[in-house]
Amino acid sequence: MRGYARATVLACVGLLAACAAPGPGGLKIDRSIQAVSQSSRVSVVVLHYTVADTPRALEILSKRNVSSHYLITDETPPRVFQLVDESRRAWHAGESAWYGRSDLNAASIGIEIVNRGPENGGWQPYSDAQIDTLITLLRDIVTRHQIHARNVVGHSDIAPQRKQDPGPAFPWKRLAEAGLARWYDETRAMQRIQHYQSSGLPPVRDIQEKLRRAGYPVELSGTLDAATRKVLAAFQMRYRPARHDGEPDAETLAILDSLP
Ligand SMILES: [Zn+2]
Structure with missing residues (x-):
């Protein structure tokens, strides 16, 4: 009995949060056993441009009926804001589909990048610092959620009838060279x-x-x-x-x- 108690204490040291958190109505929920058969609910990453500048984008994405998990600014160096927890749904994809799957808000992480998009008949470039920041962020997301390179997409890929972002100025090949997006032979x-x-x-x-x-x-x-x-x-x-x-x-x- 004593040995068992000690083992439980040791398990709780390792799983501190799991053991300490009481369930609803004071229920004792034992989270010490975790199933091997499980995976992330996130299988897609969607990239966007904001059109709006940083202050306006933060205002829109945090206070209106549209949001994203992350925002990468165009400052030097860029800042990364997390506006929605990855375990929750952000409202960024809208009506969309990829490989036959719709309702992509339920299965994706949205990343907005501050960029004005189409402007004066051309397209504003993304800075190298923005792309370096994105690659660092994406590498972590893709690894944690085990996301396939073909499922790192632009808003225009999943909603081609409505959307153009992240636009033709976005350097997809750089992402592909980092192993984070699909490219062709x-x-x-x-x-x-x-x-x-x-x-x-x-x-x-x-x-x-x-x-x-x-x-x-x-x-x-x-x-x-x-x-x-x-x-x-x-x-x-x-x-x-x-x-x-x-x-x-x-x-x-x-x-x-x-x-x-
Ligand atoms: Zn978009």
Whole structure:
């Protein structure tokens, strides 16, 4: 008995919070045994730009009916604010889908980056310091929640009909080089460009199926409608930002074929 009591005390030293916290109505809840079969509820990270500057973004994201877990400012050095606990739902994704899953607020962490977005016909760049900060933050999040690189996405990936953020100025390749986002096999893409240049592009339905296999929410309508063009534009902004007009071309198809 004495030995058992000592073991319990030792267990409580290790699991101090678990043992000390009483349950509701004074219930004693024993949290000393934790199941091996469990995982994080978070499987996606969504990146956004704020359009607003830091003070305004903080005001909007903390006091209105929109929020994010983190905000990275454009100060030197950037500051990181956590506005919502990771265990809770932030309201950042809106109507969206990725690999067929909707209600992404329930399964994602949202990171807002202070950037004005489209401006005077161009796009404001992100600073290296912002991206370095993001990479440090993301590496920790992705490791703790075991998030796959293909599930680190932009708002425009999951809501291509409504959103453009983080925009074509966002350096996705830097994130990919840090192992934190998906990128394509560039050698294979070169070969596929030649293939499409000599054989022509596939039917629109095939293009839609390829986009869907890459995670994008797109109807298999078989016609190059406005909705499909928006999905293509979102894809291009991320992987071929030099031209993101939503027009299918050999390079876009080649990249689509070369995703891991
Ligand atoms: Zn957004």
